[in-house]
Amino acid sequence: MKYMLLICVDDTIEPTEGDPTIEQWLDEVEGKRLDGSQLRSIQDATTVRTRGDEVLLSDGPFAETKEHIVGYDIVDCADLDEAIRIASRHPCARFGSVEIRPFAE
């Protein structure tokens, strides 16, 4: 089953020395990870809402929260336990959070 891992961190928190690196994680999930990327910061985000005929734009993310999505990974796992294991080992899980969302199809 495919799961989307949404990587969320509070920009003000820096990773601590000695935490595993993203490269180590990528090596580890080789074969399970179908796709993924880091995303540019919320300063470069534009949010679009269409209401009636009007297209409303706003500068910034869709919700004002402390934590923002900074990247995503799509993984193919046997079940939720495997996805949890992979997510828990993502470097950002140590100081931010990883939301696991199963694909609908």
Place this chain on the structure above:
Amino acid sequence: MTGGAHEARVEAAVAELFRAERGRIVATLIRLTGDWDLAEECVQDAFARALEHWPCEGVPRRPGAWLTTTARNRALDRLRRSTVEAAKLREVVTVADDDVHVDVDVDQDDIGDDLLRLIFTCCHPALTLEARVALTLHTVTGLTTAEIARAFLVPEATMAKRLVRARQKIRNARVPYRVPPAHLLPERTGGVLGVLYLLFNEGYSASGGADLLRPDLCAEAIRLARTLVDLMPDEPEAVGLLALTLLQDSRRAARFDGAGDLVPLAEQDRARWDGERIEEGVALLDAALRRGRPGPYQVQAAIAACHATAARAADTDWPQIALLYGELAKLVPSPVVRLNRAVAVAMADGPAAGLALVDGLAHESNGHLLPATRADLLRRLGRTTEALAAYGQARALAPTEAERRHLTRRITDLRAD
């Protein structure tokens, strides 16, 4: 023998099977169909058929296997008729065909494994704690949605929604239906024990309530703990939890007075404690401790055993209890454990020693328990003014009417002295 008596006997046999076997049968059906709702409906159906057929045909030699086969056939019928679920049908037919010969002579080990799979899945940490508790009660013990809603004092619609969401998440996020592998087992076992203990406490703290319609959650928790011990005989913490719940439950009849007010442990009529439960709890605890792998439930059971085996309150081995709370605080570093340790130290070494520890905990949030404990110690030290102030603080924070009444009584008594 009259027909009526025969029917009553069959009904009693079916009721007993429902209590003892239903969870296992549902667990097997979930494994075979992968569909929780379908599994439960078909098992319900199988029991209805038993009530219909057994009075004439007699109770089969292996009633559990009969019920499993009947429920499975019913599930097959339902899946065959439903074209939308064609894919699922292919799966179940393959499983079922392999299973046809097996289920005539159902392997008890397999069935036990299914029940354990079900319990672990109901208690999966990806579900909210509330959902885990509700799902376990509903699927494993067979309480109805209405009964669980009553037990947790929420509207039936809320509970129904909670159960639907939990089952949806299990299906949509693919929570595995299995006993966790070795590297996850200790943590997940702890999670299951936590759900059962929460269930017990929910019943225990509510047992003074006036609502006699609320199902007995303590009895359900003890029954589930027994099942878990049967299924995981090598897990001393499961045995520890069973011992703990039995020892606490042994005090049930003495915990509330005629007016529904809480009676403190020291003032309880120990003749009303349940000797059988105490004996069983102590024996289980001894067996668990002999394995040499202590854990929080075994330590808590050991504390409960110190209380349960003291003939009078004055005979309580407080130094031993203080020691055990010290051990527990290492295993479970929580404010309430540290507070309880201070209380035990006060009993063992005097109120001044206890108060020194309590004052060291002032920064920790313990609700009304911290000021209530301070108040008791100050009262025993003769510092009445400070004691009254602390009782007042505690009463303002107390969550239940029974506790507020208890604290008010303390204040009145102290003012009268």
